[in-house]
Amino acid sequence: MPVAEVGAVVLDCADPRALAGFYAGLLGGTIEGEGDWVDLRVPGGPVLAFQETPGHVPPRWPSPDHSQQFHLDLTVEDLDAAEKEVLALGAKPLDAEDRSRSFRVYADPAGHPFCLCAC
Incomplete structure (x- = not known):
């Protein structure tokens, strides 16, 4: 238990x-x-x-000097569609370079990192 x-x-x-x-x-x-x-x-x-x-000082991603402290992994059916929606809500992309991975990293409006992950 x-x-x-x-x-x-x-x-x-x-x-x-x-x-x-x-x-x-x-x-x-x-x-x-x-x-x-x-x-x-x-x-x-x-x-x-x-x-x-x-x-409040937001974490910096990626940075060993200013750790991300935590992050959320959020599963989605369609990465491209979900990305459009989170950007419209105010998220900022943190790693736009590699579009071939099964996840993408963003910051929420307060600077906390989160990932959209393909299911």
Whole structure:
């Protein structure tokens, strides 16, 4: 029997509501809360929580001096179609060079890396 289960994946950021809105546009779900802590309840997945962190400095990818700290792997049916949608939501590509891989790396509006992965 496990000792614990995932309660939430928490992302530090400057604007919790805005970043929750980005991920709601990407994953669906319901945004709950205001102020310095906002939850996104994703159907069938863990809660994503967004915590206001004054002076937040986003990670740099790739950089051994400024570690990415964590990232999300998000599976999609069509990488090209999903890419258009995440860019429209405000994501920024981090590795546009290699289009032959089964994944692509982006940064959310607060600078956290995430990957779109072909299923």
